[in-house]
Every structure is written in C-alpha cells, then in structure tokens.
Amino acid sequence: MRELTLGEIRKQHRVKQEVVAMALCVTASGVSKLESKRIQDVPLHRAAAYLAAVGGSLKVEVTLPDGDTLSVAEHNAA
Numbered sequence: 260m261r262e263l264t265l266g267e268i269r270k271q272h273r274v275k276q277e278v279v280a281m282a283l284c285v286t287a288s289g290v291s292k293l294e295s296k297r298i299q300d301v302p303l304h305r306a307a308a309y310l311a312a313v314g315g316s317l318k319v320e321v322t323l324p325d326g327d328t329l330s331v332a333e334h335n336a337a
Contacts, residue, residue, distance in 0.1 A: 265301065265309050266294030274313045282312035 269279060280290045283305075298306055307317040321329045 262297055262299075264294055264296070265298055265306070266291075268298075268310070268315070269294065269313050272313050272315075279309060279312045283308055 269276065276287050276290050276294075280287045283290065283293075293301060293305065293309060301309070303317065303319065310317050319331050321331055323329060
C-alpha cells in the first residue's frame with residue numbers, strides 16, 4: 260500500500276489549503292509544512308484535526324498480545 264501525504268488527501272477531496280489553515284488556526288505555510296510529512300510522522304492530535312478539516316476522521320486501534328483490541332483515539336469531523 261502506497262503511503263499518502265496529508266496534502267494528497269486534501270487535494271483528492273478538493274479542500275483548499277486556506278480552509279485547513281483556518282480550521283487548524285495556522286498559516287497556509289504551517290499547513291504546507293504538515294503536508295510535506297508522511298502521515299505517520301505527524302502527531303496523532305494534529306493528524307486528527309487536519310483530517311477533520313478535510314471531512315475525514317482518524318481512528319487508532321491497538322491489538323494487545325492476547326488478541327484483544329482497544330480503540331484508543333477517535334476523532335470525527337464535526
């Protein structure tokens with residue numbers, strides 16, 4: 260599976276960088292810096308906020324050694 264950047268996700272969903280910047284309370288330059296990183300290199304809270312700004316959500320699920328799973332973070336678009 261090919262790794263997507265946040266910028267590719269935003270462009271695929273036709274959301275302007277300025278819209279994301281306003282939602283994250285950063286400049287367009289700040290959004291550009293986030294978008295240049297691999298999604299797994301962005302802090303979870305920042306990736307969740309970014310994805311919510313483009314209409315998506317982030318869900319983190321942990322698989323424990325005994326096979327049980329635990330949902331540790333979920334952030335949906337409001």
